[in-house]
Amino acid sequence: MIAAKNDSWLALVPAGAKFAVLLLVSIGLYLVGHWQPLAVALLVSIALLLSAKVALRQLLWPLVSLLVIVGIIWVLLGIQTGWEQGAVAALRLLTLCIFAYTVSLSTTFDQMLELFQKVASPLKYLGANPAQISLGLALAVRFIPELKRVYLEVREAQFARGLHNNPLAVAVPLVIRSLRIAEETAEALDARGYDSTTTP
Amino acid sequence: MHSKPLESSPEIPVTGAAGTSSATKDTVLVAVFAAMIAAMGLVPPITLGLIPVPITLQTMGVMLAGAMLGPVRGMLATLTFVALVAAGLPLLSGGRGGLGVFAGPTGGYLIGFIAGSLVIGVLYKYWVLSRRSKAARLVAGFLSAVIGGVLVIYAFGIPWTAMVAGIPMGTSAIGSLGFLPGDLIKAGITTAVAVTVHRSYSGLMK
Amino acid sequence: MIKYAQWNVPEGTDPPLLADRKEPTMQASPKAAGQTSSVTVPGIHLEKITVLRAGKVILEDITVSLNEPRIGIIGPNGAGKSTLVRLLNGLVLPNSGTVQVGNFTTARAAKRIRRDVGFVFQNPANQIIMPLVRDDISFGLKNLGLAASERLRKVDQTLEELGIAHLAERESHTLSGGEQQMVALAAVLAMDPRVIIFDEPTTMLDLRNRLRFQKEINGLNQQAIVVTHDLEVLEDFDRVLVVTDGRIGFDGAPGDAVDFYRHWSAQ
Numbered sequence: 001m002i003a004a005k006n007d008s009w010l011a012l013v014p015a016g017a018k019f020a021v022l023l024l025v026s027i028g029l030y031l032v033g034h035w036q037p038l039a040v041a042l043l044v045s046i047a048l049l050l051s052a053k054v055a056l057r058q059l060l061w062p063l064v065s066l067l068v069i070v071g072i073i074w075v076l077l078g079i080q081t082g083w084e085q086g087a088v089a090a091l092r093l094l095t096l097c098i099f100a101y102t103v104s105l106s107t108t109f110d111q112m113l114e115l116f117q118k119v120a121s122p123l124k125y126l127g128a129n130p131a132q133i134s135l136g137l138a139l140a141v142r143f144i145p146e147l148k149r150v151y152l153e154v155r156e157a158q159f160a161r162g163l164h165n166n167p168l169a170v171a172v173p174l175v176i177r178s179l180r181i182a183e184e185t186a187e188a189l190d191a192r193g194y195d196s197t198t199t200p
Numbered sequence: 201m202h203s204k205p206l207e208s209s210p211e212i213p214v215t216g217a218a219g220t221s222s223a224t225k226d227t228v229l230v231a232v233f234a235a236m237i238a239a240m241g242l243v244p245p246i247t248l249g250l251i252p253v254p255i256t257l258q259t260m261g262v263m264l265a266g267a268m269l270g271p272v273r274g275m276l277a278t279l280t281f282v283a284l285v286a287a288g289l290p291l292l293s294g295g296r297g298g299l300g301v302f303a304g305p306t307g308g309y310l311i312g313f314i315a316g317s318l319v320i321g322v323l324y325k326y327w328v329l330s331r332r333s334k335a336a337r338l339v340a341g342f343l344s345a346v347i348g349g350v351l352v353i354y355a356f357g358i359p360w361t362a363m364v365a366g367i368p369m370g371t372s373a374i375g376s377l378g379f380l381p382g383d384l385i386k387a388g389i390t391t392a393v394a395v396t397v398h399r400s401y402s403g404l405m406k
Numbered sequence: 407m408i409k410y411a412q413w414n415v416p417e418g419t420d421p422p423l424l425a426d427r428k429e430p431t432m433q434a435s436p437k438a439a440g441q442t443s444s445v446t447v448p449g450i451h452l453e454k455i456t457v458l459r460a461g462k463v464i465l466e467d468i469t470v471s472l473n474e475p476r477i478g479i480i481g482p483n484g485a486g487k488s489t490l491v492r493l494l495n496g497l498v499l500p501n502s503g504t505v506q507v508g509n510f511t512t513a514r515a516a517k518r519i520r521r522d523v524g525f526v527f528q529n530p531a532n533q534i535i536m537p538l539v540r541d542d543i544s545f546g547l548k549n550l551g552l553a554a555s556e557r558l559r560k561v562d563q564t565l566e567e568l569g570i571a572h573l574a575e576r577e578s579h580t581l582s583g584g585e586q587q588m589v590a591l592a593a594v595l596a597m598d599p600r601v602i603i604f605d606e607p608t609t610m611l612d613l614r615n616r617l618r619f620q621k622e623i624n625g626l627n628q629q630a631i632v633v634t635h636d637l638e639v640l641e642d643f644d645r646v647l648v649v650t651d652g653r654i655g656f657d658g659a660p661g662d663a664v665d666f667y668r669h670w671s672a673q
Contacts, residue, residue, distance in 0.1 A: 026303060030363075061379030062296055070307060073365045080371070084236040086417045089366025090465050096303040096364075104288045112287035132227045135535075139231030140238070140280050144291070145579035147232070147239035171393045174236070175264060179401060182232040188496055188533035191525035192593065193549035194224060195517060220497055 008053040010106035016121040018103045026101050029092050035084060038091040045098040054105040062101065070094050112135055135194075143181065150177050230273050234280035237261030238291045256293045260386040262313045266320030267328075267341070268393035270405040274321035278313045285310065306362020312353035319406040320348030324404050329398060337395050343389035350380070419537035444474035447629045448508040448522055450494060457489055464489045465576065466652045467504070472631060472645035476624075479633045480661065480667050481649035485596045491603045491650060495523040507601070516551035521550065524628075528606040530586035534578045542578060546597045553554060553655055564596040570623070575648045584615030601629040608636050637664050 119138035163169040207342035241258035323344035327401040362372035450472040457465040492498040496516025596640035610614040646663035648656035656666040
């Protein structure tokens with residue numbers, strides 16, 4: 001759910017502003033108790049989503065699963081407490097999610113990370129190092145495919161040994177290899193002159 | 201079974217005690233465990249119960265982060281993972297990610313992950329790992345994993361679902377009961393893994 | 407410590423046992439006049455080094471100077487090779503003794519020494535830090551304090567020199583093992599070290615990548631210290647150390663060192 005190449009007007013709005021608006025909208029939606037204004041809000045959110053020129057293909061599956069959930073909620077609440085209240089909850093959820101997706105899809109991953117680092121920067125008064133935060137995020141992104149590969153490798157090895165239904169046989173080597181990866185990577189960081197005490 | 205990977209490369213010296221920076225190592229551990237939580241969610245999930253919260257090994261990754269790294273680093277690992285989801289990486293089951301997830305009915309569980317790993321970390325560091333016998337460690341470890349990995353996470357997830365979906369708390373709670381068996385099994389596995397690995401990596405939680 | 411520069415084993419006779427060795431005769435390496443003649447070395451000296459880990463002796467009483475352009479280190483698993491080379495940039499600090507590189511000792515100035523001593527690890531996957539190749543190579547330069555424009559120039563130049571400019575915008579995890587190791591080398595080379603240490607750099611590579619990587623090592627303008635199980639790499643080296651049981655069991659010309667190691671291993 002990342003903005004691929006987005007050149008809409010929304011992509012030019014700073015990520016922080018979009019987040020702030022999203023937060024206000026989410027609070028606002030919970031203050032509304034009738035379905036009519038919520039239906040209007042839903043139309044606004046859809047209009048915004050379309051104006052952001054996002055690749056709708058990217059949204060297909062999230063939207064389908066969201067609609068299923070919303071449908072279930074509506075039916076559930078409709079039977080239990082009345083159809084109107086069900087509609088309010090369903091509309092609210094749908095609207096909020098579409099707003100959130102719109103923000104996500106019009107903001108690049110880098111912009112998001114930058115925003116997080118800004119948000120986290122007051123932590124430096126508590127002894128945290130902003131440079132370490134950005135390194136940590138970059139490293140995590142770097143190691144997700146690596147860890148997935150390790151996981152599949154370990155699972156394959158245990159399958160080969162006939163340990164099909166033994167989650168321990170997968171989890172123990174996975175954790176140990178993760179620790180080893182961390183050790184070696186920390187060494188590599190040190191060897192390349194990374195100094196966790198200085199800020200860039 | 202678990203001794204093999206340890207022996208596979210005996211030449212890498214034990215770091216940390218040496219000229220390497222422990223702050224750097226902590227950052228890397230946090231990042232690698234965040235990546236592990238993510239990787240565990242990228243395998244096929246199992247769906248149980250009426251409310252569609254899919255079951256993956258992801259919660260086990262959250263429990264392991266706390267149990268292996270302790271409260272601070274464990275929580276930071278989970279926080280890193282949650283931040284990457286919020287930033288838009290499709291790391292949740294079914295390729296979900298982005299802010300929409302937090303607005304949706306399961307958003308509370310994600311926030312609960314952060315608190316859960318913190319609680320498990322505290323309990324492991326100050327209670328579980330100071331037990332002498334292996335049996336006591338396993339019992340305390342399992343209880344800790346259930347408290348942090350089930351009770352705390354549910355304490356965030358259930359009210360959130362109730363609020364977001366506008367359903368009564370009781371309905372939300374009953375809906376999440378479907379995940380209890382799976383989560384208890386994951387707490388059990390987490391305990392066995394953590395107790396086993398801490399025995400050979402004793403300096404992991406300073 | 408026994409130091410053997412020249413230790414020829416006459417054909418048909420078993421090499422003498424360690425205890426039977428005579429005093430060594432040091433001899434300048436004849437190979438230094440070859441392609442590596444332009445290499446300047448910073449001067450590395452280890453003095454009475456002992457390393458303990460968890461009460462176990464990893465390296466014991468090692469005194470050695472490493473000043474040849476191409477030095478190989480071989481020996482069995484667990485003998486202490488990896489620890490020995492990690493001493494050279496302060497990744498491991500000795501329990502007693504000093505490691506001197508140029509004018510600095512690792513105990514006091516490990517960070518300064520790491521500017522001069524680059525390190526290429528065995529597993530390329532774990533030493534590439536950033537999600538993008540370009541950012542990864544830039545990472546070390548950032549640590550050196552280079553400005554963004556300078557980093558950009560240096561990254562491009564290094565990738566160009568190694569013939570891997572096409573990898574610049576790739577995501578790290580999509581690289582093959584051979585490509586990863588080349589990127590790891592680029593990341594180290596970009597920082598302009600005076601010595602590069604390789605810890606089993608070709609172990610995880612296929613034959614083709616192994617040959618290519620060996621060629622890169624041979625052509626370096628820097629001093630290279632290479633830990634390896636790949637004995638063919640050592641052919642043109644100036645000097646080879648055999649580390650056995652935490653000591654330097656042999657020190658001399660490549661051919662003799664390999665003979666010693668083969669015989670030692672067969673025992």
